[in-house]
Amino acid sequence: MFAVQFDRFGPPEVLSVGPFPEPHAGRGQVRVRVRAAGVSPVDVVLREGRSPSAERLALPHIPGVDAAGVIDEVGPDVIGVAVGDEVFGAVDVSRLGGASAEFAVLAFWAAKPASMSWEEAGAGGTSIETATRVLDLLDVREGTTLLVDGAAGGVGGVAVQLAIARGARVVGTGGPDSQEFIAGLGAVPTIYGPGLPERVRARHDGRIDVALDVAGAGSLPELVAITGSAASVVTIADFTGPRLGVRLSVGDLGGEPDGRHGLAVAAAIFEQGRFRLPLREVFPLAQAARAHALAARGPRRGKIVLAVPPGTA
Incomplete structure (x- = not known):
């Protein structure tokens, strides 16, 4: 198969197909x-070698954790799907990649x-899983103010919509150029x-029950x-949180709710017109380096996706 890959850490130019x-x-x-396969900030820091997890990578490495496509192989103990089904989801996150390729193995x-669209579906997997997991941790439900x-980011925008679908009221922060975007969510x-x-008191007349930090901005x-x-x-982004008594959720932690059930929920409310996956830009697989360069720049509003047309080889 053909795949985006890198055999050394560095700038986007280390990527090849x-x-x-x-x-x-x-x-x-x-x-x-x-x-379609999503490009996330975590893919960028892994490629640059800036993540502590980078030392676990076996090079060459295929980046990407989110993908959508047509099932062509079903593993043992899998029920409810068949070859030819169209699905979206994510790889085994412990492998830190594998989605930006002609074929990918999905764990959920x-x-x-x-x-x-394929592009929307390719953007959604881990953002939906993460947002669902932290909303469960915060026990967000009807009547909650979050x-x-x-x-405006990938996880933040998904969390806003999933919380509203649960019956919560949401206040969302972002930069000056993201205010209209956040209101649209x-x-x-x-x-x-x-x-x-x-500013929150000026914009919201009432109590804030719970808060989610996805920005890691202190x-x-x-x-x-x-x-x-x-x-x-x-918080999912500030590793100093536990020193303040704030829960840090980074996935794969014992005792945390399993947010993977959120994919089916997101699909259902998408069909009802109550959920969307905003796209920032879509690139062909061959332009993965351009996609990674854009993912490293702010503002992070909407998702960046690599499109993999049928017959790629």
Whole structure:
């Protein structure tokens, strides 16, 4: 198969597209012929070698954790799907990649709605899993008021919509140029940064029950002040959180809710017109380096996707 890959850490130019051994579905997995694969900030820091997880990579490495495609292999103990089904989801995240290729093995997935484009589907897997997991941790439900710090990003925008679908009210922070975007997702928008408690009070008349930090911009003390309790705040981006009593959720942690059930929920509310996966830009597989360069630049509003047309070889 052909795949995006790198054999050394560095800038986007270390990426190339070329032959790579095909993966095969293992127990509890499916293999898809990829039609679209997401490009995430985690892919960038791994390629640059800046992530502590980079030392676990066997080079050459295929980046990408999110993919959508047509099932062409079903592993043992998999029920409910068959060869030819259209699905979206993510690879085994412990492998840190493998999606930006002609074929990818998915560890969790859901049926792709017919009205969802391949590009939208390819963007969704881990953002939906992560957002669902942290909403479960915060026990977001009907009547909850949630503050999402970093609501314009991939996970933040998904969390806003999934929380609203649960019946929550959401206040979302972002930069000045993201306010209209955040409002379009259904949240009450406000500017992030110092002075956040005062701005939240000015924009929202009432209590903030819980807060989610997806930006990692040093806002945790303010989020604790806004909610009144460190136990009411979860971060996925600030590793200093536990020192403040804030829960840090990075996935694959014992005792955490399993957010993978969120894929089917997201697909259902997408079909109802209550969920969307905003796209920032779509690139062909051969332009993976350009996609990675864009993913490293802000503002992070919407998802970056690699399209893999049928017959790629």
